[in-house]
Amino acid sequence: MTEPFRSFVIFAEMRTGSNLLEATLNGLRGVTCFGEAFNPYMMGWPDKDELEGVTRAEREADPMVLLNTLFNKPGHMAGFRYFHDHDPRVFDAIMNDPLCAKIILTRNPLDSYVSTLVARETNQWKLNETEIPIPATVTYDGPEFRDMLSAIESFQMRVMHRLQVTGQSGFWLGYEDLRDAEVMTGLAHWMGRSDVGRLDPASDQIPQNARELSDKVQNFDQMQEDLGQVDPFTLRRIPNFEPRRGPSVPSFMASEAGNGMLYMPVRCGPGPIVREWLTASGGLSKDFTQSSLRQWKRKHPGHRSFTVLRHPLHRAWTAFGHVLTQASPELRQMLRDIYHVALPADEALAEMPQDQKVALFDDFLGFLRRNLNGQTTLPTHPDWASQSEVVSGFSRFATPDMLIREDRMADDISMLAAAAGANTSKLPTLVPEKMPEFLLEKNLINKAKAVYLRDYIAFGFEDPA
Secondary structure (H helix, E strand, C coil), X not given: CCCCCCEEXXXXXXXXXHHXXXXXXXXXXXEEECCECCCCCXXXXXXXXXXXXXXXXXXXXXXXXXXXXXXXXXXXXXXEEECCCCCXXXXXXXXXXXXXXXXXXXXXXXXXXXXXXXXXXXXXXXXXXXXXXXXXXXXXXXXXXXXXXXXXXXXXXXXXHHHHHCCCCCEEEEHHHHHCHHHHHHHHHHCXXXXXXXXXXXXXXXXXXXXXXXXXXXXXXXXXXXXXXCCHHHCCCHHHCCCCCCCCHHHCEEECCCCCEEECCCCCCCHHHHHHHHHHHHCEECCCXXXXXXXXXXXXXXXXXXXXXXCHHHHHHHHHHHHHXXXXXXXXXXXXXXXXXXXXXHHHHHHCCHHHHHHHHHHHHHHHHHHHCCCCCCCCCCCCCCHHHHXXXXXXXXXXXXEEEHHHHHHHHHHHXXXXXXXXXXXXCCCCCCCCHHHCCHHHHHHHHHHCHHHHHHHCCCCCC
């Protein structure tokens, strides 16, 4: 006979109704949902740095301490909400535990996306019936939405696959189910609480954005046109999406030069330079989905695809620059507070002298090594993921015909263009970006090699001179 569940996890995403589900479950005697317990930026809920006696520093050092603390409550059923960008180090432990009930909460991703934009605009993340929602309109960003969609779909497929291979089952909920007392009662019974006669949904939270999408999205017509690239019939159930869309596909770019050239960029590489070259070579197509890229490939027999690899030290420096100028303030604060990268206050970042930046970059490399080794709460960001892992991800959709090293970019891309049938004599000159000389310190070279040893071995990178 199957043992009863002892704990639970709610797999959800932002603006899917997980706060309401948490409040409903917390209405059960002997059941506690501890918020987003493994959100890298907080401990369960905003402005908390401790959860059940475990500090953020202790969670950072070993997340299993917090997981065991939450779940080791005899006679009590504890759980938490877990999103795709939460601490990846606990995922396996959760999925491998058959006594942990898996609740999978989904919502129409477009509704979630727009709701997230509105919440950010108004700073209203939860409402009770005494509060008045602030009306706001937001702008739909197609590439941003598809990136979000790809990340969520990939995570949901991963959860579903792990449930299948471990012989477990989950309880699937849609956003619309959360205010259905019969469904909530069924959930309680499935969790082992057959003593519950009826579980009413929590009544202390109200829908925040009840207006029509056309009233909330400024560029509604543009959004409708853009959504034509996404199969609308699979928006409701993410696991039924076209299988395993590579999250990098929306970043691919294509030129009409010759029979066509497809660029598969690695983040923090020479992307802007290559993009300019592609545009000048024969127009640029971008914002692909897996479906639209397949159509492009069919229409361009004889095309060639490529990516450009940057030296790991140079690429790490570029990623550090993105952290200083493009990352969220919350990420920079985590680097200060948790990972010992003593960045100055945000308003002073632009005034930093070069020698201070280089010293902080040294510390940043230390963080990268821990992050790539799975020793941090933060998931690995595409800006600094190993290039070997990125290229491996490409192969889920298509393997590039050529891996070009940045220092040989001008010669190799010309050769590839000729193979694609382009008139190379009419193509613009491609000038690669040189690695800054101040990076050629022995200490930085050695640290970068330790961080990206896998890339050094896979692609034959040498120490820069």
